[in-house]
Amino acid sequence: MNIVTGVITSIKVSGNISLVTVTANNICFKTMVIETPGTAAWLKMDNKINVIFKETEVIIGKGLEHLVSLQNKVPGKIIEIQKGELMCKITVDTIVGNIVAIISLDAVMQLNLQPGETVTAMIKTNEIMISQ
Secondary structure, three states, X not given: OEEEEEEEEEEEEEOOEEEEEEEEXXXXXXXXXOOXXXXXXXXXXXXXXXXXXXXXXXXXXXXXXXXXXXXXEEEEEEXXXXXXXXXXXXXXXXXXXXXXXXXXXXHHHHHOOOOOOEEEEEEOXXXXXXXX
């Protein structure tokens, strides 16, 4: 699991769902939670919180910026690629700490990923969990 610690900087509520923004070192992570400040005491502005997401939910982007709907984008440099027969573990050094991604060997080969390259780690909003 990837774990990044930040603070809640925005909460938007609609019904029983909140869109929560957590900021860590000027990087914003957005997630949807089925809670509101009225139902969860920990869901409040400036509260220290952990952002958690699986390695298999990280998308690696390389090259020019493309317009995509992903809200959670963290730039960094590849520090390690562990290649398996089908899958690869990629460690990206970012300003919020190391982010690990598990992607296919075919994707690594297609993008010609190498240690030292600048990439963007991206995570879908609905794939991020938060906890105290």
